[in-house]
Amino acid sequence: MIPLEQAQKRIFDDVTVLDVIDVDLLSARGLVLAEPISTVEPIPPFANSGMDGFALRAADTSGGSEATSRRLDVVATIAAGSVAPRPLEAGEAMRIMTGAPIPEGADAVIMVELTRTEGDVVEVLAEAPVGNHIRPAGDDLAEGIVVFHPGVVLSPGHLGILASIGRERVQVYKRPRVGVFSTGDELVVGPQRLAPGQIRDSNRPTLLALVEEAGFEPVDLGLLVDDEVLIEAALTAAVSNGTVDALLTSGGVSMGDFDFIKRVLGRLGEMNWMQVAIKPAKPLAFGLLGGIPIFGLPGNPVSVMVSFELFARPAIRKMMGHVDLHRPHVIAMADEPLRRSPDGKIQFARVVLNQQADGAFRVRSAGGQGSHHLSAMAAANGLAVLPDGEGVGVGGMVRVMQLG
Numbered sequence: 001m002i003p004l005e006q007a008q009k010r011i012f013d014d015v016t017v018l019d020v021i022d023v024d025l026l027s028a029r030g031l032v033l034a035e036p037i038s039t040v041e042p043i044p045p046f047a048n049s050g051m052d053g054f055a056l057r058a059a060d061t062s063g064g065s066e067a068t069s070r071r072l073d074v075v076a077t078i079a080a081g082s083v084a085p086r087p088l089e090a091g092e093a094m095r096i097m098t099g100a101p102i103p104e105g106a107d108a109v110i111m112v113e114l115t116r117t118e119g120d121v122v123e124v125l126a127e128a129p130v131g132n133h134i135r136p137a138g139d140d141l142a143e144g145i146v147v148f149h150p151g152v153v154l155s156p157g158h159l160g161i162l163a164s165i166g167r168e169r170v171q172v173y174k175r176p177r178v179g180v181f182s183t184g185d186e187l188v189v190g191p192q193r194l195a196p197g198q199i200r201d202s203n204r205p206t207l208l209a210l211v212e213e214a215g216f217e218p219v220d221l222g223l224l225v226d227d228e229v230l231i232e233a234a235l236t237a238a239v240s241n242g243t244v245d246a247l248l249t250s251g252g253v254s255m256g257d258f259d260f261i262k263r264v265l266g267r268l269g270e271m272n273w274m275q276v277a278i279k280p281a282k283p284l285a286f287g288l289l290g291g292i293p294i295f296g297l298p299g300n301p302v303s304v305m306v307s308f309e310l311f312a313r314p315a316i317r318k319m320m321g322h323v324d325l326h327r328p329h330v331i332a333m334a335d336e337p338l339r340r341s342p343d344g345k346i347q348f349a350r351v352v353l354n355q356q357a358d359g360a361f362r363v364r365s366a367g368g369q370g371s372h373h374l375s376a377m378a379a380a381n382g383l384a385v386l387p388d389g390e391g392v393g394v395g396g397m398v399r400v401m402q403l404g
Helices: 004-014 156-164 203-213 228-240 260-268 301-319 374-379
Strands: 020-024 053-056 071-078 092-096 108-111 115-118 121-124 146-148 169-173 177-183 217-224 246-250 270-275 283-289 292-297 329-334 346-355 361-365 382-386 397-402
Touching (some): 004 301, 053 121, 203 217, 203 246, 228 246, 260 292, 283 301, 301 346, 301 374, 346 374, 361 397
Parallel strands (some): 177 217
Antiparallel strands (some): 053 092, 071 121, 382 397
């Protein structure tokens, strides 16, 4: 067996970042930026009102206690998208809407709730300090600064900023297309009654969903029977016609006589066959087939998910241009024993992670820990990392990989 970190390094060293492409903003969400983005103008581009109210001179709202000292002539209305017809004079106010430009001569805005109007006169009911409810030009972003660096994952907020500075297209790393096969004569799809020895294919829909959740583009390549000729033809077609940037298979990578996927990949590709010192998901195949990375994941349903999280997901994130490859980890206190037996492996226990009001994390088992217990994996939102040994008892601290 080889250590987890060594297996990961073998894979990460062999995958390369995909091409940079030019996309429009509506297609860029979730992609990784491949260029620095700078502003060419201040944001906002002009001083504007942060409230519906009246633009005025702060000095006209202070001094004296008589109501008449705060009665101002309303000389114009400024809507968003328009400008004042002339500069503001002492003793005057202009009705102004949120986002509208501040007129020359004004240095404050009083919100409409603190005023009373009578015809073309507004009575100001409170003092307005200089700068009150005024958003200066460049208050969000100054002109000529780098706002985003390469490696940023573009969220809706990033796209809003890009639109606000006039960008319609951006340079990003390509979103990987990830093909998913299932293999095995025992697998069937659909609600029909199972014949003796048959099981339904859960790995392919699971992997396709994991691929999509990770921000990659899933490509369903179907279910393959245990036939070397058909498997070879399907794999060759997938990597030779530009359909995918990476391939995932499940099953057929162990030591059995009927592990046809292993035979085919061993003949066609540059493969590494690994027994990784982890549980579940010990058997793993990785290599290049026609220059396309291919991940041969184990067949048990929990093993295939854990293997995806530890190997395929971070490697394909590297291909996509991500800097942070792995899921976040937290330290949690065990609410119940998370026991294991010494066997030379790191064990990944399926757990339910809860964050307390004080920010601390607590963790408990999600259920059965067998590699076939898919229900526990479905209930889990974390994988507790249990080093070789006896595990942890109640109150013990454990590192947990967050899922989802």
